[in-house]
Amino acid sequence: MLEKFRRAKQAEVDELIRLRDAGHRHLPFDGPRPKFGAALTRPGTSGIIAEYKRASPSRGDINLSVPPLQACRGYAEAGACALSILTESTYFKGSLGFLSEVAPLGLPLLRKDFIIHPLQVEATMATPASAILLIVRMFDDLDELAQLHALCLTNGLEPVVEVFDERDLDRAKEIGSTIIQVNNRDLDTLTTDLGRCLDMVRRKEDGEIWIGASGISTPEQVSTLKAAGLDALLIGTALMQYENPGQGLVRLSGGQS
Numbered sequence: 001m002l003e004k005f006r007r008a009k010q011a012e013v014d015e016l017i018r019l020r021d022a023g024h025r026h027l028p029f030d031g032p033r034p035k036f037g038a039a040l041t042r043p044g045t046s047g048i049i050a051e052y053k054r055a056s057p058s059r060g061d062i063n064l065s066v067p068p069l070q071a072c073r074g075y076a077e078a079g080a081c082a083l084s085i086l087t088e089s090t091y092f093k094g095s096l097g098f099l100s101e102v103a104p105l106g107l108p109l110l111r112k113d114f115i116i117h118p119l120q121v122e123a124t125m126a127t128p129a130s131a132i133l134l135i136v137r138m139f140d141d142l143d144e145l146a147q148l149h150a151l152c153l154t155n156g157l158e159p160v161v162e163v164f165d166e167r168d169l170d171r172a173k174e175i176g177s178t179i180i181q182v183n184n185r186d187l188d189t190l191t192t193d194l195g196r197c198l199d200m201v202r203r204k205e206d207g208e209i210w211i212g213a214s215g216i217s218t219p220e221q222v223s224t225l226k227a228a229g230l231d232a233l234l235i236g237t238a239l240m241q242y243e244n245p246g247q248g249l250v251r252l253s254g255g256q257s
């Protein structure tokens with residue numbers, strides 16, 4: 001699956017290279033970038049990162065009718081501590097433009113995509129995203145990941161490093177990641193197993209912020225995962241299935257908003 005994503009991204013990277021060679025420069029966004037990591041651990045926070053996800057490879061179309069700002073306003077009102085915005089277009093029907101559409105809500109934004117090249121980081125700097133996903137498995141060469149990670153940090157973008165298993169986690173720790181996301185989804189079968197993040201969170205160390213992602217759909221799962229030590233939970237499909245995704249979040253957080 002990741003190989004497919006990588007191929008889909010290569011066309012975008014080639015276009016970014018072409019634009020750069022033609023002298024095009026991205027102007028960095030100069031508005032506010034609220035802190036992402038801090039928002040996940042602030043006392044009293046819901047610890048829920050709500051995701052705007054219109055479609056996915058496992059589900060096909062999830063919700064194409066609710067526009068980003070409307071869905072994310074519902075999330076904000078229901079107490080999301082941050083937003084994750086799928087910007088990948090081929091498999092997830094996302095767009096980079098969604099980030100600026102929802103920025104007025106004032107929540108920290110995570111750009112969810114498949115990042116493989118420094119020019120994608122530069123392009124992200126032109127958006128109001130506070131954080132950017134880096135998936136360990138996308139890199140055969142750990143130095144490449146380390147360089148992108150460092151580039152994000154020098155540009156003031158918080159890298160969220162996604163791991164699937166213990167080996168990924170070793171590599172994430174080796175490059176000094178402090179925001180670690182465990183993805184519960186098996187990329188070959190596309191099934192989810194929350195046991196993954198329950199097992200791996202035992203290796204959480206001081207100074208690290210941990211996010212559990214994928215396959216979370218009930219208030220009971222939310223409390224179990226939080227009790228196990230995950231700082232935040234990232235939820236997409238279970239919320240986007242509602243005509244009004246904010247309503248989904250109210251239900252998932254146990255009725256309080």
Ligand SMILES: O=P(O)(O)OC[C@@H](O)[C@@H](O)c1c[nH]c2ccccc12
Nearest residue numbers: 183213214215216234235236237238
């Ligand atoms: O829709 P779910 O099962 O709640 O999952 C959300 C999120 O974890 C998932 O969208 C995701 C996690 N890592 C990714 C990397 C790329 C694209 C998508 C993802």
